[in-house]
Amino acid sequence: METYLVGGAVRDELLGLEVKDRDWVVVGATPEEMLKQGFKQVGADFPVFLHPDTREEYALARTERKAGRGYHGFAVYSAPDVTLEDDLKRRDLTINAMARSTSGELIDPFNGKADIKARQLRHVSEAFAEDPLRILRTARFAARLAPMGFRVADSTMTLMRQMTASGEVDHLVPERVWQEIQRALHENDPGTFFEVLQASDALSVLAPELSAPPTLASALRSLNCACARDADTATRFAVLLAHLPETRASQRAQALKAPNDCQDLARLASRLAPQLHEQSDTGMTEQGILTLLDEADVWRRPERFVRLLTALTCLQPGQYGTAITLLQESANAASEVNARELMAQGHKGKALGEAIRQERLRRIAGLIPKHPH
Template sequence: MKRYLVGGAIRDELLGLPVRERDWVLTGVTPEQLDAAGYLPVGKDFPVFLHPQTKEEHALARTERKTAPGYKGFSFHTGPEVTLEDDLVRRDLTINAIARGDDGVLVDPYGGQRDLDARVLRHVSEAFCEDPVRILRLARFHARFASLGFSVADETLALMRKMVADGEVDHLVPERVWQETKKALMTDAPGRYFRTLQDCGALARIMPELSALEGVPQRADYHPEVDTLVHVLMCVDTSAALQLPLETRYAVLVHDLGKGATPQEEWPSHRMHDMRGVPLVEKFSERLRVPAACRDLALVHTKEHLIIHQALELRPSTLLGLVERIGGFAKGERFEQVLQASICDARGRLGFEDSAYEQADYLRAARVAANEIQAAQVMADGISGAAIGEALKERRTRRLKEWKEQRKAQS
């Protein structure tokens, strides 16, 4: 039996990055021999074992054969005769097809070290086109390694486009699309993930609402970048730069879907794109089976982001309603998450990347002022039942009017 450390552990080590997990490949051994040696079998689709001491995953070297469309249509073969090179050739990218034996010698039959040095994402073999998940994984690696200057090899991009044309991407299940998208959103350059999918045609098949934003113009005085998809991806990258949580990054990603539904005769204006966007965000989230926390925040921000930008001009009653709708009087983090998403929207524009966003602090201060009036104070005055809510609203509106007048006098 021979043992090799493979894949991401070797890649990240050679790139000088922290190694998150270690996977091993074994050759010259049978499942029965591993079982006798105390390894614990855990693989469902092919033989994977946990080491009796380290509990790290050890897989038998294997070959595979395409048997049906999609990413589950494979049959696998393992045996003592399967070589390490046989196993590595089935991997997705050359940078993930490097191994190191227990003797410390690197095994790199497909040029992975060369592509690491050249900062190129390149498929190992034509077997890449048999698994559509590899398109998502490559796009995610492109986002993850964006700061290192990686690009996609021309021949690999051409192969990805062929896979899309052949309908392979149509077999991706929502759970797997979201799993890869979630990971990509949490990288430092998530916009690169969606741009790569758009460049190969996959985005139009799995996220058509987002793909439809490319080429949709916006008013250049508000959006010097003009193109709506460019704006959205700038916003998402801003959310990463601010190190915001997944829910907020997702809300930023989908907040302008309504611009894709604007009639062309109205371009470059996008009146009512907030309301047009709400059902699109619902459909998008349902199709990808996005977690409820992501979906709910996205719906609130999509519906309210235009009026948030106008916060400084709102009348007290309108301002109070906005603060309430975005979670200003409820427990939890939604209020601040919506404001952070709006900051990303404001800064995700060419030339505005570092701009201030006065509306956020304004709404925070308005929330504090309105919260000075509590229901207990209303009830202490003898008001009860349904009248409590109306009285609370009236008093908070009056307090916000005073607060606005005080701010004006101080300015």
């Protein structure tokens, strides 16, 4: 029974990055032996165990054989006769297919160290083509490592295009696609993720609305702006889709099974962007501003409104600055209208609603001269 540190920890150590998670592979052991040593089994599909003290993951060496379409179509084989090289060979990229023995020796049967030096993301074997999720994982690693000069190897890009053409990408379940997108949105260079998907033809399957080059270019400019502002997931996702008409943005967000807050902000940003554009061109009025604030429901959702303003700012970086400032100041002023004071003046029912509206308009109008068009 032998234990090896594998995958990301070995890769990150060679890259000089902080090692966050350590995964281990155990060769020559059975589940019974692991349980006897106090490990706790997790995961029903294949034998993975938690160390009794460190809680780190120890997986028995295993191989996988394609047995169906898509991400789930695999039969897993794990037994004491599976070698370390067998286990490493089933991994996606050479930089993730290295191991280190307990004595410190690097085991690198697929030249991952050389690919790190050459800054290449290269597939380990033709088995890469059996799992379409690996296209998204490769794109995500490209997004993470792009600032260090990494790019997808030509042979791997060719293979990914072949996978897309064969229809493998059509079998990805939306939940897994969303998981990869969500992670990618917070990588070092999220735009690279979508560029790799575009280059592998997978974007036209997963989000065809974004795949036209001008649309993608605009979306990625906005995404870079949102990342520079350290925006949250919902805002980053919203700016990607907000260049689309509201219906198409809403449909794509739904199809990707994005969480409700992400769908909601994407829909709202794509609906209000044209209105903001029009008002910026023609000159902001108190009625126009109040309509935007009402549609954004700033009165009940002030936190969402802050995210919305970031998204709208990033749709046309540098163009809407004055309008956004005016919207923010208008929201602050209009939100301070006190319904109780108006009730004390005798307003009630529909008249109270109209009085609130008129007072909000009055306060917004007072701000407009400070921001001439």
